[in-house]
Amino acid sequence: MEKEQFMHWLSEELPESLFSQIAAQVLFRCQxxxxxxxxxxxxxxxxxxxxxxxxxxxxxxxxxxxxxxxxxxxxxxxxxxxxxxxxxxxxxxxxxxxxxxxxxxxxxxxxxxxPMLSAEPEDGNAICLYSDCLGTASFARMILEKRGDIQVQRDMQILNEQEEMRQKLKISLCIWLRRTLGQKEDADSICRITGEQPFQKNDLERYCLAYFLMTMKTDGLKDYLESGFRD
Ligand code: SF4
Ligand code: SF4
Known part of the structure; x- marks a missing residue:
């Protein structure tokens, strides 16, 4: 596959929600x-x-x-x-x-x-909100805390205004997912085809947070913490 074909597949064939869920999985911390x-x-x-x-x-x-x-x-x-x-x-x-x-x-x-990529979210939530998963509860708290953060707002602006940054993030997310699933050769192929080096850990997490907040409704997270999560 050539770079152009890959970029087409990336932007036309994959739903935005998938990237948001991968971004959530990047940010997720198992407890x-x-x-x-x-x-x-x-x-x-x-x-x-x-x-x-x-x-x-x-x-x-x-x-x-x-x-x-x-x-x-x-x-x-x-x-x-x-x-x-x-x-x-x-x-x-x-x-x-x-x-x-x-x-x-x-x-x-x-x-x-x-848990973020394990199933289709229900009830209009951004991600699957498991009532017994401590990590999902921590994730929900972190997202709600960071919603008003100035740095996050700046990063959201960068992603909004710069198409090439959004593309780099999507490529980085594809590579991250392949590596996480143990598909190293596929990850290397994506680097080769696109000629892109993925974001390093800190930048990846920073833009994942901004992307998640840009693309997902977070109101359900509050309800989940108040009534859906079994503490
Ligand atoms: S294989 Fe999966 S389900 Fe089994 S103990 Fe390991 S992480 Fe848990
Ligand atoms: S339920 Fe959630 S926090 Fe607990 S081990 Fe599984 S993924 Fe980690």
């Missing part, structure tokens, strides 16, 4: 409460995820598949789910003593994209 590693939900895995788990644990693909996964009850194509244990239905990779993920650096894509 390691591990609520998302147990309970009713399933950690969906595909063959690529199973391959990563097998690599991390130095077992064959078929052993990883049979030992740690089981059929997906919802029958998503090409997917299985991670096994769970106990009354709380904890993920089989949740360490019983430390309560940490024992394959954190090789965890499945769905765990890497939780």
């Amino acid at each position: 390691h409460c591990r609520e998302c590693c147990r309970g009713e939900g399933y950690a969906l895995v595909d063959e690529e995820d199973i391959h990563e788990i097998a690599r991390a644990l130095e077992v064959s693909h078929s052993i990883a598949k049979s030992r740690f996964t089981e059929p997906d009850p919802e029958k998503n194509p090409g997917c299985r789910i991670l096994k769970s244990y106990g009354a709380e239905r904890s993920c089989c990779f949740l360490d019983r003593i430390s309560s940490r993920c024992s394959i954190y650096h090789n965890r499945p894509k769905i765990c890497r994209s939780f």
Whole structure:
């Protein structure tokens, strides 16, 4: 793919809301409460995820598949789910003593994209607001605090007025997402095709915040903190 085609795909084919959600995921800070590693939900895995788990644990693909996964009850194509244990239905990779993920650096894509990219937001909210996720509550508080910040207002103005900065941010978000999902080669291809170096961490976070506030309604965050989040 050439740069022109890629830029067309970026601006015409991908919805703005996707970039806002990636920006939210960049800004999200997990509080390691591990609520998302147990309970009713399933950690969906595909063959690529199973391959990563097998690599991390130095077992064959078929052993990883049979030992740690089981059929997906919802029958998503090409997917299985991670096994769970106990009354709380904890993920089989949740360490019983430390309560940490024992394959954190090789965890499945769905765990890497939780919570901001894990599902379609409902009720007109900007992002999925999970009632048990401490990190989502911290995110909501941070966004509400930063809404009136002068530096953020300046950054919003820069993104509003400078098309090339918005483009650079979108390219940076695509690269960040690929790297987060462990797709390093795809990330490198985007750098090569666009000839762009992505924003470094501080600038990326700064413009993600401005972009999120520019593009998303934040009123639902207050309601979520007041009544939707179980403290
Ligand atoms: S529920 Fe949220 S804060 Fe808790 S471990 Fe999961 S992502 Fe992190
Ligand atoms: S793989 Fe790790 S991060 Fe994902 S659900 Fe299991 S314990 Fe949690």
